[in-house]
Amino acid sequence: MERSLAHIALFAAVIAVLGFLPKLSLGFGVPVTAQSLGVMLAGTVLGARRGTLAVLLFLLITALGLPLLAGGRGGLGVFVGPTAGFLAGWVAAAFCIGFIVERWRSQKLALVAGVASVIGGIVVMYAFGIIGMALVLDKTLLEATALVVAFIPGDIAKAVIAGLVTAALYRARPSSLLSRQANAVL
Amino acid sequence: MISLTSPVKTRAHDLPAGLKLALLVVATGGLARADGLAFHTGAALFSVSLYALPGRVFFTAGLKRLSILWPFAAVVLAWHLVTRDVEAGLVITLRMLSAVGLANLVTMTTRLSDIMAVVRWLGTPLARLGLNMAALEIGIGLVIRMVPVLGEKARHLTESWRARSPRRARWRVVLPLAVLALEDADRVSEALRARGGLTRPDKD
Numbered sequence: 001m002e003r004s005l006a007h008i009a010l011f012a013a014v015i016a017v018l019g020f021l022p023k024l025s026l027g028f029g030v031p032v033t034a035q036s037l038g039v040m041l042a043g044t045v046l047g048a049r050r051g052t053l054a055v056l057l058f059l060l061i062t063a064l065g066l067p068l069l070a071g072g073r074g075g076l077g078v079f080v081g082p083t084a085g086f087l088a089g090w091v092a093a094a095f096c097i098g099f100i101v102e103r104w105r106s107q108k109l110a111l112v113a114g115v116a117s118v119i120g121g122i123v124v125m126y127a128f129g130i131i132g133m134a135l136v137l138d139k140t141l142l143e144a145t146a147l148v149v150a151f152i153p154g155d156i157a158k159a160v161i162a163g164l165v166t167a168a169l170y171r172a173r174p175s176s177l178l179s180r181q182a183n184a185v186l
Numbered sequence: 187m188i189s190l191t192s193p194v195k196t197r198a199h200d201l202p203a204g205l206k207l208a209l210l211v212v213a214t215g216g217l218a219r220a221d222g223l224a225f226h227t228g229a230a231l232f233s234v235s236l237y238a239l240p241g242r243v244f245f246t247a248g249l250k251r252l253s254i255l256w257p258f259a260a261v262v263l264a265w266h267l268v269t270r271d272v273e274a275g276l277v278i279t280l281r282m283l284s285a286v287g288l289a290n291l292v293t294m295t296t297r298l299s300d301i302m303a304v305v306r307w308l309g310t311p312l313a314r315l316g317l318n319m320a321a322l323e324i325g326i327g328l329v330i331r332m333v334p335v336l337g338e339k340a341r342h343l344t345e346s347w348r349a350r351s352p353r354r355a356r357w358r359v360v361l362p363l364a365v366l367a368l369e370d371a372d373r374v375s376e377a378l379r380a381r382g383g384l385t386r387p388d389k390d
């Protein structure tokens with residue numbers, strides 16, 4: 001219990017700190033922050049249950065009014081704004097990524113974590129994000145997709161990094177990868 | 187850590203946090219339902235005037251927090267100029283401005299301790315379903331404490347990378363940062379256990 005809580009809290013803090021890292025600009029001027037990389041890692045490292053709780057804790061503290069989102073944003077406003085769907089998507093993404101990494105053990109970890117990050121961190125997260133944006137901006141799903149499609153290459157890069165970092169972490173400290181422990185469901 | 191609460195104390199700080207949140211829920215629901223341009227113009231003017239009430243410092247700080255919305259507003263208005271349906275574009279933009287504006291206003295005028303009391307109150311029924319409120323509160327405290335600590339470690343990692351390489355560190359700090367965080371997590375969990383752990387007194 002204490003170990004779970006400490007890991008959940010520390011990973012919520014990792015998600016916040018990755019948001020403070022300087023933004024990277026893709027070739028065509030789209031800003032990319034490392035924050036969603038933190039969400040992917042929460043899933044690959046902590047597993048479905050604890051990864052989801054880490055994201056929920058992070059979002060709760062953001063809602064309380066601390067500026068933990070990239071760019072120093074936070075408070076209740078971000079949960080009714082055009083990007084609110086993505087925040088809901090983070091929760092689903094962490095769960096989905098953790099679920100895949102916990103169960104798919106027949107391939108190399110870097111590949112599994114990378115593919116899980118693409119499925120959870122891109123397919124699932126964008127599904128939520130696009131629905132949220134379509135609702136707030138009153139656009140069709142296709143129109144909302146057009147508004148966010150430029151960010152997908154950055155997220156593919158993050159999924160690759162998430163896969164590599166997860167595998168390296170497993171090599172460095174096998175015990176720290178809670179998603180691959182025998183009692184991962186705990 | 188800097189919080190998003192207002193730089194000046196306002197009269198709204200003295201209103202109960204629960205009341206402000208309840209009003210916010212009602213207002214957001216109303217904004218989502220209504221469609222008329224006149225209604226949304228009035229609502230947006232009302233929201234902006236609430237920002238103006240406590241004076242200039244509050245007004246500028248508040249508007250700065252809303253600046254994240256301008257790119258979205260620009261895209262929506264440009265879009266509806268092209269489709270020749272400017273009224274719908276204005277309704278969407280004004281609705282977004284009022285909803286986010288009012289929510290930010292509640293955040294700016296509510297102290298962390300007050301909003302935590304509401305979380306505790308909302309958590310009471312969930313606690314009966316098995317949510318460990320003590321664990322949740324320790325978790326919130328831990329994150330607030332550890333964000334600056336890990337932030338400092340990330341800064342050191344970036345600096346030491348810079349000392350060794352002409353290239354920028356970027357994502358290369360992510361792995362060592364994750365290792366440091368996991369090490370901290372192990373130590374924190376030992377410390378928690380040494381201080382009596384998280385078992386609820388009623389369960390002993």
